[in-house]
Amino acid sequence: MAMPEDSCELDEKLEEKQRRKKLQGYIFSACIVLVFYFLLKNTRSVSMAIDHVVTVIQPILMGFVMAFLMNPIMGFFEKRLRKLFENVCKNKNMAAKVNRTVCSIIALVILAGVIIFIFATVIPNLVSTVMYLADHIEEQIAAVLDWCNVVTKGNYEDALMKAKDNNIGDLLEQGLKLVQKYINYDEQDLMSTITTSVLTVGKIIVNIVVGMFVSVYVLMSKETFKGQAKKLACGIFRPSYANIILEISRRSGDIFYGFIIGKIIDSIIIGIICYIGCWFMSMPYPVLVSVIVGVTNIVPVFGPYIGAVPTVAIIFLTEPRKGIYFLIFILILQQIDGNLIGPKILGDSTGISSFWVVFAVVVGAGFFGVWGMIIAVPIVAIIYYIVGQSARYMVGKRSLPLDTSEYITMDHIDIIENKLIPFSENHEEEKKARRRGIKHTK
Incomplete structure (x- = not known):
């Protein structure tokens, strides 16, 4: 006789539990809507607060970025020096710590060397090129107009010669006046600007130095950090939710790591190929041009075109015919990279279509500039993965097909x-x- 009462109580408890779940879902959704509304309503204040926080923790962020780039280098040396330190140190734990420390420092030295080499190569060449073009710009443009006259077989000789004789000097004079109009400092403003610039540069240098120490500490304790994060997730969430969070974290790490590191390797290869091509075709400024092409290639989709504009302009002003050859060479090189080299290195690290790549680059550039263009693609890929897994889970609960093609x-x-x-x-x-x-x- 007690069985029906027990079953009724059980049904009531299940219904109460379902009502609580629904209420919690409604409350959670309402909180998200309120937070989103608050962010939209106070966009400027939130942006200023974020900028302040980013400024304060800038050395820490730099350290994490350095550690991210140093990690594969450290892993490469750590595997090869492990036996050496195990033979030297009898204690395995001590050998592992010494090996990790030494390999972290080696990775830091290599990363710093690469960055210094890029800056030491690009900046002097860029300054000398700009100075040369500024001093000889009228001659360079005149030479380009003469070349255009030869190419067109004198069909537009009158217009070209008129532009050569009159318009070049006028355009340059107007440009100088425009610059002087917007850069009109008195001595006090100039000193203030110089002082601010020196302080800013000094602060950046200090942040970089602090970031170097942070990067070494992060690499030395990366397993501990991972363990602490997993422990916290398992303590806060139920096992089923903790497993989901850990899986998303692993997938996010694979996407971020595969894309960023792969893109850097791809850009280095493109820079080297560009240098070999420039050297073979006797292009002017081969090192400067190759570094610009390689660095801008890190930006997905639009990077090759961003790098092509200044490099083609520099070569075209120096030697017009070679500028056209270089433009053709860059277009062919980017096609090879987009269809052969890039897919081989990156593989399917992001798992998103070309549309979402373009969407990520445009939105990332709009919110965070150049850095946004670089990191937006893996972030959108992570969001795409989370939404896809959520959709699979929800249709699976309804016993519907999981494969998208069936829909x-x-x-x-x-x-x-x-x-x-x-x-x-x-x-x-x-x-x-x-x-x-x-x-x-x-």
């Missing part, structure tokens, strides 16, 4: 049999029949 030709869900019904040739007739059936049942 492409879907028309509706059969409510009785709980299956997807595809489009058919007599689609309109079926819809009318269904409507008639609904009216009839009513």
